[in-house]
Amino acid sequence: GKKKKDIRRVQVYDCRPGSSNELPRKFNITDEDYNGFQCALRKEFSVPPDETFIVSTTDREEITEDIYKLLLDGKTLQLLESVHQMLPTATQERIEYQPHYHTLVQCGMYEYYASEGQEALPYAFAELIDNALSATRNNIGIRRIEIRLLFDESQGGPAIVVMDNGCGMTSKQLKNWAVYRLSKFIRDNTAFTSQEPGYVRPNPVPRSLNSDISYFGVGGKQAVFYIGQSVRMISKPASSPDVHEFIMSKEEFERKERDREDIYSGFIRNRMPGDSSHVNSSEELFLVPIVNEEVGKDSFTAVVITRLQQAHITYLKQHFTLWTRELAHTYHYYIHGINGNSLREMRVNDSSNNIDIQICLFEKPNRIPRLINLRDVNNDMQTLYIRSSVSTFEFKATGPKDLLVEGLVRYHPFLYDQETYPLDPYSASTEKEDDDCMVVNPEGRGKRPIFECYWNGRLIPYTTVSEFKWCEKPKKTDVVPWECYNRISGVLFANDRFEVSTNKLTFMDLELQLREKATIFTRVNNGQEQRVNIEKEFTSWLEECHVQFDKQVMFLGFL
Ligand code: ATP
Ligand code: MG
Structure with a gap:
């Protein structure tokens, strides 16, 4: 919070009737110095000793000694003859209007709930798969996308992890990830040492299977805050030996608001792959093996969502086949290639067919997890249409x-x-x-x-x-x-x-x-x-x- 000795700056307009001072004067104030402030005002604006004045906010609240202590840095004040007099000249006050953090924390809820009463959870996952598809589009070998549902609470959590072996993010890209609505079209891709080009539209390909699904700069945030209330982004680009890690959570936003810190700011942790020394609570035990897996990977991204809504957990467990089938439907042509999941052609050697999307549900300790590769789903609607x-x-x-x-x-x-x-x-x-x-x-x-x-x-x-x-x-x-x-x-x-x-x-x-x-x-x-x-x-x-x-x-x- 605000400390006793903090120096704050205010600007004061001379608004007494007949005043010709149109520009404000700046004053440094501290809590103890109410009387000193009054003297400084009288001197600065040459108010004669026999004349009284008051100081008010732009909302005409009189600055008494008590209110004086509450004044925030940057405030605009008005020196007046009386509280209700007219302003002889206009004044102005600088304001800041950063969007509330609910812009992020609640975006998912309204984006998805508002949609036709259908169960939207699969489509929140789809946003994260979209990102993984975009990130793996230049992979040479297999494009691996894995969703792990870690509902075995003996390992901390529950948590959901979405991992891909795509290009990962530099720390600058991770910072840009966090910016709501910063789309690929307006992002600045330059670094000190390289001038990366802006957005380049991909060449046309059959059925537009171009993996260029990132568009608005909102999907990832919307999805994680629909699914839960906290996200840890862990990413490593091929260009660097370091892993970058960043947490965005409702709790952190609330803490920053309480402590009057900048809402839209935080820290990216840069560390060695496999270094889990920062994981210390039993709530996050499940993170340790995930961090251990980093070793030896060239580039990757892991999205770790926690503080999950209980209703979602229940749904994901009870309707496992249903929602995974919907994902198989959504990405049907990415998974099976342009001809889809037909029986007629063997698609094994198709090089466009290197996308592996796997979903893994861990429920109880010592129980074999449920595992589905979306490629093996044979009853999604597109498969049914194609085969009949x-x-x-x-x-x-x-x-x-x-x-x-x-x-x-x-x-x-x-x-x-x-x-x-x-x-x-x-x-x-x-x-x-x-x-x-x-x-x-x-x-x-x-x-x-x-x-x-x-x-x-x-x-x-x-x-x-x-x-x-x-x-x-x-x-x-x-x-x-x-x-x-x-x-x-x-x-x-x-x-x-x-x-x-x-x-x-x-x-x-x-x-x-x-x-x-x-x-x-x-x-x-x-x-x-x-x-x-x-x-x-x-x-x-x-x-x-x-x-x-x-x-x-x-x-x-x-x-
Ligand atoms: P859309 O609103 O269409 O999803 P978007 O994908 O740009 O647009 P986000 O999903 O919030 O918006 O992601 C923001 C950015 O973060 C992406 O454009 C991408 O640069 C980066 N990013 C997100 N997920 C990954 C990932 N798995 N691997 C690499 N970069 C990623
Ligand atoms: Mg996206």
């Missing part, structure tokens, strides 16, 4: 300013006695299905939207596109039976020219942009763009699918 489809119609939409969407429609045929369009086995509407009858799917897609939407290759979960003019059910169908329009699903891959919300849960205006007159759809067949009428092409593709793949059995005479 028999034909694909590919297209492309281009618009002004490099706007690009690659898209595809898949056909799920009617086979024998049922639709094969896959339904989400976990979705609320299918769960309500009666126990005594099988989950049947009489209508295929029904009223569900056709398209799921990906941005830079990553699912934007709350935005779907129902249809486009050229693939919607026509008013009257002469060529293709209307049920066939219920046998299609689709995916859109938008590039970075489309905008998403800061929580990456929704697109801002994907559908609107695509409906613009300037947006041109073309069919893509075997990689070749075809400048033809897309509606015609689509209809004939659909008809072909129907003729070739729908197989209906009719049971006769079994009454």
